[in-house]
Amino acid sequence: MTRTHLPHPHLPGLGRRGFLLGLTALAAVGQARLAVADTTGPAQIADRRLVVILLRGAMDGLHAVIPYGDPDYAELRGALAMPEPGKEGGALDLGGMFGLHPKLTSLHGLYGEGQLLPIHAIAGPYRTRSHFDGQDLMEGGGLQRLESGWLNRALTHMPESAGQPARTGLALGLDLPLLMRGEAPVGMWAPPRATRPEPDLYARMAELLHADETIGPAVTEGMRGRGYAAGALSAGAPLANQGGFMRLASAAGRMLAQRDGPRVAALELGGWDTHAGQAGRMEPVLTQLDRGIAALRGQLGEAWSKTAVLAITEFGRTARANGNLGTDHGTGGAAFLAGGAVRGGRVLANWPGLKRDSLFENRDLQPTRDLRALAKALLRDHLRLPAGAVDAAFPDSGEIAAEAGLLRA
Amino acid sequence: MDIRQQIAAVRFGTGPRPESPLPDDPLAWLDAQTRGPGLPLAPPPGRDTPPALEEGYRAWVAHDASPPPPGQMSPVTALFRAEQQAWVRHLLTSDAPFHDRLTNFWLNHFTVAERGGFGVTTGFSMYLRDALRPHVTGRFVDMLVAVSKSPAMLYYLDQTASVGPNSNFGKRSGRGLNENLAREILELHSVAPASGYTQADVTEFARIMTGWGVERLRAPFDTLFRPGNHEPGEKTLLGKRYPEGPEAYEAALRDLGTHPATYRFLAQRLVRHFVADTPPPAAVARIEGVLRETQGDLGAASRALVRLPEAWGPPLTKLRAPLDYMVALHRAAGGTDPGPVLGAMSALGQPLWNAPQPNGWPDTAAGWAAPEPMMQRLDLAYETAGRFARRDPRQVLEVALGPLAREETRTAVSRAGSTRDAITLVFASPEMQRR
Structure with a gap:
């Protein structure tokens, strides 16, 4: 690939600023190390990393974090009940009351190291059982639908500098989730295609598109993101290639590990909507989640010690199996917090129990904790954002206090 | 050439082809369809x-x-x-x-x-x-x-697995309701949440439809009603009572399908699809009115859509979703091979007939115009141009855009260093990405 100093005379519309933002980065693909070394940006960007994984489709918390010690568990769950720890195919013990699904072996290892905190009987403030409303509200962070996501609004309070090659926020995959949409520009990464145009042709396309109010900013941002990622991913061993989620998680880890890389990343993993045959259908998704977090950790290296990974889902599922050995849309569920920065090795739950009268509407696990309390704590205590940033992320949430004690000092 | 001819083919069609002349009378052409x-x-x-x-x-x-x-x-x-x-x-x-x-x-x-x-x-x-x-x-x-x-x-939506818990089979097997289809018909297909239905309505509707399933192992190899799976008793949906039996499902669907809330919801979606991401309220009211007056005649609603003044000006308000985009590129170049279109759909985030969730694909620019997906489009514009590199770029531009082409695009195409680059620029232009 030839390296052109990118052109000016025939690109009047783009302007110098457009170049600085996007195209120089792209032209620098082959000389990425140099481009990074050239950066004169302030080294003062925060060293904490936050990864949010959206588990789309409503993960059954009672199947992922199994309350085998609850006296009503086995009867309530019937054929969906998992064997106790120590039995064949049994749960991986979390200290006597709860156990992880047996496919979550890496997460269980993290638990043993004090770096996994499963949270149970948790839900957002909404009681919709619609995936689409539920996901929009979980990602928006408000009590009504919002056009931007809580993580993006938090990012607007994390200063970026002109010399910083990467955006502070990074979304992995082909879609920008609502969680990351909003005013703060966000980098993106997806696996590349086999052939790509030369930089000069990209520049001409960008010039044609720059005035389009929707496409123009997206292309400028896309070029910037690709330019950065090409450099950050060029060093080190090839990325994991097994399965989409693992690959995305590896790429996220590699980029987050960079000294001047992004600090906040969002990933998505679907496949949790298990209305029928749940036992078999959840195994591959749990495996992907488990291996993805392991790959993320592997790529983060030393930065893992400064990392918190939050995995959340829009709501839980019915406490009882439905007519098809599956579960329908419910309310309370489970979440995971993992990372070297996390004070784990315990389960966080005000356990409501599984008696008929304890269930929400005699149907779902009763939520006793609010998802926003976790997220607020991560913004405040982990990213150390000011109170204004936390309020902007979660409007109308004054009565929900940030959860204390999630993190190592 | 009348710009309305081009708009009709772009906004309401899948993009012009070199072999098919634009219609002389756009409204008559649309009506006929x-x-x-x-x-x-x-x-x-x-x-x-x-x-x-x-x-x-x-x-x-x-x-x-x-x-x-x-x-x-x-x-x-x-x-x-x-x-x-x-x-x-x-x-x-x-x-x-x-x-x-x-x-x-x-x-x-x-x-x-x-x-x-x-x-x-x-x-x-x-x-x-x-x-x-x-x-x-x-x-x-x-x-x-x-x-x-x-x-x-x-x-x-798992209706094949739903069983009335008090039906003969339900009592014998211990199996029960699966409310997935009931919920999505209410939420996504008909009255929509704004109508104010409750969880109790979802469950009642699921009870109404119990018994309906599919027989795939023997005749009829088709949908059928199994009385032994049907939940006994009367049910109440949106305040209306439905008797026990196979007829209640269709009766309930006919009530939902002609409900005023359904017409409002459909009008909103149609105008969003064909006119603008933020549907103009007057246009929605017009289509809603036609649906109400005609008891949901979609042909009449379609003819009303193409007569909305908002549908003709300003042009190009909608971002083409990936399938629309890839089909328009291939049509503009005279392509007839479905392989490359199908092959591109996953990279663009819209694998054909495989949406991630029952609410389908997004219908607004915000759902498609994120940075990396737009970069994938540019890559595919280049890849697709390579398939048609022997075409005359000016002809591709005239067919695809005609009077909708901007001067900047014409200039950039005329200055490109190769036919492939020139066609790439036609394909990547904002006019081509919009409809």
Whole structure:
């Protein structure tokens, strides 16, 4: 690939600023190390990393974090009940009351190291059982639908500098989730295609598109993101290639590990909507989640010690199996917090129990904790954002206090 | 040339082709596509007829008896792939592109997806050809009834597995309700949450439809009602009582499909699709009124849509979704091979007939215009231009855009260093990405 100093005379519309933002980065693909070394940006960007994984489709918390010690568990769950720890195919013990699904072996290892905190009987403030409303509200962070996501609004309070090659926020995959949409520009990464145009042709396309109010900013941002990622991913061993989620998680880890890389990343993993045959259908998704977090950790290296990974889902599922050995849309569920920065090795739950009268509407696990309390704590205590940033992320949430004690000092 | 001719082909169609002249009278051309059943849809390649349900079900049984070795496609999936080829070839060559756009719109409204398994893929030909397409210019309620009883939908939203807990079979087996289909018909297909239904309505509707399922192992190899799975007793949905028995499901669907809240919801979605991401309230009110006055005549609603002043000016307000975009590129260059279009859909985030969730694909720019997806479009513009590098770029530009082409685009195309680069620039231009 030839390296052109990118052109000016025939690109009047783009302007110098457009170049600085996007195209120089792209032209620098082959000389990425140099481009990074050239950066004169302030080294003062925060060293904490936050990864949010959206588990789309409503993960059954009672199947992922199994309350085998609850006296009503086995009867309530019937054929969906998992064997106790120590039995064949049994749960991986979390200290006597709860156990992880047996496919979550890496997460269980993290638990043993004090770096996994499963949270149970948790839900957002909404009681919709619609995936689409539920996901929009979980990602928006408000009590009504919002056009931007809580993580993006938090990012607007994390200063970026002109010399910083990467955006502070990074979304992995082909879609920008609502969680990351909003005013703060966000980098993106997806696996590349086999052939790509030369930089000069990209520049001409960008010039044609720059005035389009929707496409123009997206292309400028896309070029910037690709330019950065090409450099950050060029060093080190090839990325994991097994399965989409693992690959995305590896790429996220590699980029987050960079000294001047992004600090906040969002990933998505679907496949949790298990209305029928749940036992078999959840195994591959749990495996992907488990291996993805392991790959993320592997790529983060030393930065893992400064990392918190939050995995959340829009709501839980019915406490009882439905007519098809599956579960329908419910309310309370489970979440995971993992990372070297996390004070784990315990389960966080005000356990409501599984008696008929304890269930929400005699149907779902009763939520006793609010998802926003976790997220607020991560913004405040982990990213150390000011109170204004936390309020902007979660409007109308004054009565929900940030959860204390999630993190190592 | 009248710019309205170009707008009609771009906004309401799938983009012009070199072999098909633009219509002299855009409104008459659009109207004609809203009367009658649409152009015949050819059977999948290499076949004289589309696969019947029974053929798919027998292939499914054979697959279960001896699954193909890893890496080899199941015959069940092969039938589905062939139907995808047939549909995209139709989109590329059709001279009734407004009808095709309406079909794609309703396919998305009533999403079923390959990820739903063999129950969906075996039923897809019948779903597209018999349940959905005959009604896209007919009455909405007839489409609602047809798709809600079609095996692909019954499998996709788990109705095949729902059992009345107090039915004979339910009492014997301990099996019970699966409320997935009931919830999504209310939320996504008909009255929508703004109508104010409750969880109790969802559960009651699920009880109403118990018994309806699919028999795939023996005759009729189709949808059927199993009295032994039906929940006994009267049920109440949205305040109205429905008696026990097989007729209640269709009766409830007919009430939902003609509910005023449904017309409001459909008007909103149609105007958002054909006019603007933020639907102008006056336009929505107009379409809602037509639906109400005609008891949901979708042909009349379609003719009202193309008469909305907001639909003609300003042009190019909508971002083309990936399928619209790829089809428009290939049509502009005279392409007829569905392979490259299908091959591009995953990279662009819209694999054909495989939406991630029952609410289908987004219908606003915000759902598609994120940075990396737009970069993937530029890469595919370049890749696609490589397939048509012997075409005259000026002709591609004139066909695709005509009077909609901006001066900047014409200049950039004329200055490009190669025909491939020139066609890439036509394909990547903002005019081409919009409709």
